[in-house]
Amino acid sequence: MNKYLTSDEWSVIEERFDPGRQEASESIFSIGNGHMGQRANFEEKYSGETLPGSYGAGIYFPDKTRVGWWKNGYPEYFAKVLNSPNWIGIDIQVNGNHLDLAGCKTESFRRVLNMQEGVLSRSFVATMPAGEQIRVEALRFVSMANREIGVIKYSVTALKNLRLTLSPYIDGDVKNKDSNYNEQFWNILETESGKHDGFLLAQTRKLDFRVGFAMKYRCERNGRMIATEPTCVKTPKYTGNVIETELKEGEVATVYKYVAVATSLDYDKNELKAKACERVSAAYQVGFDALLEAHKAKWADIWSHSDIVIQGDVEAQQGIRFNIFHLNQTYTGQDERFNIGPKGFTGEKYGGSTYWDTEAYCIPFFISTAPSRVTRNLLIYRYKHLQKAIENAGKLGFTNGAALYPMVTMNGEECHNEWEITFEEIHRNGAIAFAIFNYIRHTEDEKYLADYGLEVLIGIARFWSQRATFSHDKGKYVVLGVTGPNEYENNVNNNWYTNTIACWCMDYAREALAKVKSAWPKRYAEIVAKTNFACEAETSRWLEICVNMHFPYDEKLKLFLQQEGYMDKEQTLAQDLDVSQRPINQHWSWDRILRSPFIKQADTLQGIYLFEEKYDTEFIKRHFEFYEARTVHESSLSPCIHSILAARIGKIDKAYELYLRTSRLDLDDYNHEVDEGLHITSMAGAWMAIVEGFGGKRVRNGKLFLNPLIHEKWQKYSFRILLKDHSLQVTVTKEYVSLLYKGPEWIVVNVYGDDKKVFPNETLKIERVAAPPPR
């Protein structure tokens, strides 16, 4: 952990320039709008360590995977998020010398990510090697109101008389840090440079995505447009203008740079130039101030749905807003072709592809903070990939329409970088099924099963029924050769989480079949025909497996074991680890980690979290105490689940500690890796830790349950959730819990075990219970 940034309720603030932290800050101060995103790279030249990152949703490169010796079934490519042409560039020269913070004296540096307004700003005073001094103020945003538009305002104030050269540009000569074979991923097809504008057309290799970048800018001195004609610069991969001006001490030059990014996902390839130029001209006409206002208004709207307020704890407040902010920057739910990459638009690693994180973490967030169509879009995304999931299972030897969803995907095909994960982390199939259940229990939209869900559930249940095999030795069904969510194990047998969710999937598929059969018999018949479903034979095998599944259990400890043989490991605890050895993944060899008892992330506890209603508090407590002691939380997905369970069993300090860890994981760089990008998908877990952990929110069959706790550091906290698209605000103080509902008619909410009627627009106050009753 790493206290560097200034705590603030609404902003992330960096108050000095530390080149050693530049890449980390580039991640943390990233901006995005669901369609495009940009790391906090500098506009001007920077020769220090930097990870340039400009990303477009849905634009990727199928990079050939790297393996020692190829074996059947290995993924052929790893989809890479692409670092796109640099559209933010504004080169600055002072008396002919480049402004470059790696070679200047920098004072009064301040970088601020205003999360309320979605604006990144930066200011500093630079003293050039030859002694010239300037003050720079830079501000930028990618518009939430117009997803193709990025805007920069960049001002230079002369602190001594000097000659200033400003060069706004777009540069297509970029590469990915993460490239398996050091290949270039882009071709630049066209550049054009006019006076005060420019255009660049880029094409991705292999898949031929096209992206058009159009720029227009206005350059002012002391508020008036500079009359001098700019020089146009155009090379095969670059378009820019150069403007020179003399500034006297105290004078200021400002560039307003507008960029439109139009992609072939949205337009015909031949239209891209026209569309991008049209869009940027429109933005230029509207102008900076009005664009900014529209952008802020959108953010105000987002916050009105999704904000969480915490009083009395700035760190906790900043942490949760940072998470909510980045989630909304990454995914807006407007485009059903997109999903949520683990690093969003903030880095290259994990390729911007879709993981089970979406279903297991992001859906619980969006289902409660966004209109239900957003979650539905995420589910349909998987429905559309069902055929590919069946093909994927086929490659691994499964038949009869068994579906194995990929561990990582862009278009439904498996595209991971590591074979062992691909083959073994089959639990992902479970999360995809669970998300359907979770959507329906929140929305009661059972028709979704008939329309889409059931086909997916059948494919998944078929997979499990083939993947589970019968052990004559045990007289039980077993699931061999898996990796659970805890990726610090490899190729284990009978991972408790996997076996649990496998059975749940088969049970739920049977339930769904029955529901659709009775409510939508015609559709049911269609699905049976389409999937060639042998109703009786298949469901009875599912039942047979579920009834006879093996779950490794330790009789003495009364514990379900993470996997077969887990107790053969040396039972050292996370607290026994030397601090200098953590995170162990940066200090230990991989085999040592695999052999150790240490858990990367919630595994058994992940399963208990999902199916909590099946277990009593003592059971949960026993498992929590055992597994939390062995968990090193080196996955970003880990601490939130532990935090929720800690709250569930009344360990509020532990819940708080783990909440901070999850919500400030990136801000405080717990795992020493934020330079690579932010952990976007796990940010949903920070939200879950408050709402489900402290708030105790559960939804069962469409009904809301609350069991709010409050940590002594907090005076009050408040969150909003959507119940069938109507907002409920929950406020918790040490004395009371209050509910304010904005729906059309009264609802029943269970608070601390008692059903309460909540009427629209009437605040209901309930006395807070210090130790909520066991559930």
Place this chain on the structure above:
Amino acid sequence: MNKYLTSDEWSVIEERFDPGRQEASESIFSIGNGHMGQRANFEEKYSGETLPGSYGAGIYFPDKTRVGWWKNGYPEYFAKVLNSPNWIGIDIQVNGNHLDLAGCKTESFRRVLNMQEGVLSRSFVATMPAGEQIRVEALRFVSMANREIGVIKYSVTALKNLRLTLSPYIDGDVKNKDSNYNEQFWNILETESGKHDGFLLAQTRKLDFRVGFAMKYRCERNGRMIATEPTCVKTPKYTGNVIETELKEGEVATVYKYVAVATSLDYDKNELKAKACERVSAAYQVGFDALLEAHKAKWADIWSHSDIVIQGDVEAQQGIRFNIFHLNQTYTGQDERFNIGPKGFTGEKYGGSTYWDTEAYCIPFFISTAPSRVTRNLLIYRYKHLQKAIENAGKLGFTNGAALYPMVTMNGEECHNEWEITFEEIHRNGAIAFAIFNYIRHTEDEKYLADYGLEVLIGIARFWSQRATFSHDKGKYVVLGVTGPNEYENNVNNNWYTNTIACWCMDYAREALAKVKSAWPKRYAEIVAKTNFACEAETSRWLEICVNMHFPYDEKLKLFLQQEGYMDKEQTLAQDLDVSQRPINQHWSWDRILRSPFIKQADTLQGIYLFEEKYDTEFIKRHFEFYEARTVHESSLSPCIHSILAARIGKIDKAYELYLRTSRLDLDDYNHEVDEGLHITSMAGAWMAIVEGFGGKRVRNGKLFLNPLIHEKWQKYSFRILLKDHSLQVTVTKEYVSLLYKGPEWIVVNVYGDDKKVFPNETLKIERVAAPPPR
């Protein structure tokens, strides 16, 4: 299995040209002399599918490994055997058109590998697209008498009048098929072209090995040197001559090409040109016939030590000679810096590096067929790598001088292509210790322990004592997260073979300590000081572990299990597999193989083979029947061990079937992969299958035991073994066993359980026992 080649006792013969089998034949007809080797690529141009392969012992490239995401401890490079500049090239043009068998009509094609003489020859009649006809006869060898010399005789007979162009050359523009990042591995530093000679100096990238290639040739028409001056051709990577001549029908042109290959392993870099030119001039002076005679004489000598004669079964005879021939081509024991790569000089895969194959398979062959210094050299090779093995273990978290020998190495460093094997196949450490024991039991050279062996044994025992951990659950020591010799499992616990050999290593280290302490107390004290050995504490921990090691066991079946949980797998048998699915590694996804019960190679049986004296026949039979039924023998190292055990338990037909499989693995291409190269190290297993299997040869404490069986197809077989460097010939017929010993004084040999005195140079005949008594 694949019957294509003609059976013959002394030769491998191909009687037609099949372009689809060219790469396979290139492997099978390879020639070598321990210092260099050459696939059976054509001298003339060939535009069909071909894997050019010219290799030099000890010359390699550290190719950066390919992994998805790097983790600590992964091998940094994979050592590649290098395809070197092409020294065999003789380009032929007929009336200006290239001779290229991919574009000609080819008749009377015949390729012969004469194993008795070590000569590759090829003849054919080619009809050119324009109708010209020639007959070609090509013959080549790499000299066993002079390891730096390769010689080619290439004759073209005109079957119609024509103009012939002959271009002998050396070409440095070569690449490896197996290159992780498609890099070139060679720089060519110098080329020179004279009349009738040429020189090329090559340098490997990264490690700067240098190799000088000098060529001289003589070109005759109808037996007389062609007087026309050749044209010299020299480019930055090529040196050659061009000679034109007119041939009338029936006339013949012949090139005698001599090449010397001098490497920086043997000479100062600045001397290479002088040395290579000097060597080639000397060879040219000696001339083709005399070089060939000297080469044949060396082969006659080799065969006089190592030949196995089988009467009545040409296939079996050809198979064993093929194996003995290639082993001797690959390793001569003359140079202690070299070792035996799994593909020798016949292909790129497995990199020509050292694997445990050397200790587990090749040493049993060489210890009985070559002077004992050859085996001693192989042991010292590992002794010299001890420090690197300690460093290697250190990288994985082991301390206190624990040594983990690499899975694959060139210079003592781990250089595998696959992390899972590197980390998990730690059983290799056991084979390295066992080889010391095996050497000593054959030679009674116990001083080897004091001089070298003990230090290695201490390092290995220390590794096991740290790698085994205590399971409180079982109250036993366990070895978690390994892969046994059966590589169709990954990351299993308590692999029986690994646990068995781990204990054996610790026991043997204790025994060796005691021996050295009593016999060489001064040296013992030195070793204790050098290794900082805590005698009492360390050995008592070793003992404690060995006494309390866990071995998975099935009570019902009375079977040691290959690993923890093996019986949870679906117990299908190899005979249940659809033939179209075999080899499964070419048809099944990797995870399906891992989850299956199928065994790639001997694992439990490998351990029983090594420590056979501990088990009675019933025990061996039970385990053989269980595991053989599940073994698919997709490792070349597998069938020989099964064959030996089958003989041991009297299953002579099974032993015979598995003997053929091992000895004709490449000739008949059982596993559909011979195009990649031959399985050199496992060839020793074919020898073992006859000598240890059918012959029942065992050596215990320097004493020989024989229990010969004979298969009904065989009239007689005969092998020679060296006992402390003196030859014993063993001949087995259906009626008798006869022994002829060439040592200085009588020895005792136990035959069928009875000790017999064998006097030098007197044939001892013993009646054969049809069913030898159980041992």
